[in-house]
Amino acid sequence: xxxxxxxxxxxxxxxxxxxxxxxxxxxxxxxxxxxxxxxxxxxxxxxxxxxxxxxxxxxxxxxxxxxxxxxxxxxxxxxxxxxxxxxxxxxxxxxxxxxxxxxxxxxxxxxxxxxxxxxxxxxxxxxxxxxxxxxxxxxxxxxxxxxxxxxxxxxxxxxxxxxxxxxxxxxxxxxxxxxxxxxxxxxxxxxxxxxxxxxxxxxxxx
Numbered sequence: 609x610x611x612x613x614x615x616x617x618x619x620x621x622x623x624x625x626x627x628x629x630x631x632x633x634x635x636x637x638x639x640x641x642x643x644x645x646x647x648x649x650x651x652x653x654x655x656x657x658x659x660x661x662x663x664x665x666x667x668x669x670x671x672x673x674x675x676x677x678x679x680x681x682x683x684x685x686x687x688x689x690x691x692x693x694x695x696x697x698x699x700x701x702x703x704x705x706x707x708x709x710x711x712x713x714x715x716x717x718x719x720x721x722x723x724x725x726x727x728x729x730x731x732x733x734x735x736x737x738x739x740x741x742x743x744x745x746x747x748x749x750x751x752x753x754x755x756x757x758x759x760x761x762x763x764x765x766x767x768x769x770x771x772x773x774x775x776x777x778x779x780x781x782x783x784x785x786x787x788x789x790x791x792x793x794x795x796x797x798x799x800x801x802x803x804x805x806x807x808x809x810x811x812x813x814x
Contacts, residue, residue, distance in 0.1 A: 612686035612795050613637045615678060617704065619665045620644045623730065623775045624691045625651050626784035627791070632657035634792055639678050641665060665691075666703050675712050685713075687724040687795040693732050694744060702727065710762045723762045724795040728787060730769045744768065748806050763803045765794050770810035783809055 614631055618624030620642055632638045632655045641663040642648050648660035661677070663670045678685055688709055696703045706725060713723045729744070748766050767787055769775060774783040790807060793799050 610796070611635045611637070612792070613639070613678070613683045614687045614689060614791075614795075615639045615641060615675065615685055617663075617665050617671065617688065617690045618642045619691055619693075620647060621691055621730065621775055622780050623728070623769070623784050623787075624689075626781055627689065627728070627788045628658050629655040630785050630788035631792060634788070636792070637682065639674070639682065641671065641674055668704070668708060671704070671708075672712055685723060687726065687791065689726050689728060689791055691728045691730065693730055695732050697729070697747060706762060706764050713761055725762055725764045726767060726791050726794060727764070728767045728769065730775050731772045733772050763794075763800075765803060766806040767791070768806055768808045770808055774809060 612631075614628075614636055616624055616628045616631075616638055618628070618640065624642070625640075625647065628638045628640045628651055636657065638655075638658045640648060640651055640658050640660050642660075643662060643664045645662055648662065652658045652660040659682070661674050663674050665671075675685065690702075690704050692703055709723060709725050748768075767790060769783065769787075771779075773779055786809065794802060
């Protein structure tokens with residue numbers, strides 16, 4: 609697959625850090641946005657293709673500035689990966705909505721380059737899950753229906769991590785590798801027709 613440029617917006621999760629490194633190891637360039645400076649520079653030190661930029665993960669103005677910085681100083685952005693928790697999906701609104709990225713893409717003249725947006729949704733913990741799998745699936749379907757006709761030039765999919773341990777334990781590296789493979793595929797021309805889909809990584813013991 610062709611090399612891509614990704615922006616990873618991570619709320620200081622180990623999963624997001626490993627996904628960033630795995631994408632870079634495939635020959636992609638990655639700009640990693642997070643507000644934990646120590647972890648951010650550690651990720652960049654481990655993998656030279658990752659650039660760390662200090663940014664609060666859910667402050668729109670800061671993300672917009674970083675998005676513009678990337679397009680001016682690196683290249684056009686092919687894909688954005690946003691890590692969010694289930695609880696942060698408020699009613700039918702993502703913490704960072706599709707319309708926000710669609711507007712960013714249009715404002716910086718990426719109108720001819722479709723942006724791939726992938727939400728990676730993780731449970732808050734293993735004992736208190738905010739939604740059942742069925743409820744979460746319904747919510748994602750409603751989100752897709754709500755935004756399907758509004759936002760042009762952007763392709764959206766969801767990856768749902770169904771087990772809290774997948775974000776914390778040694779299993780995290782394996783799941784991050786599988787998730788990065790899927791993200792890379794979803795941003796390729798081969799997956800042009802794959803949009804508004806949800807992919808689940810669940811506990812095989814459930």
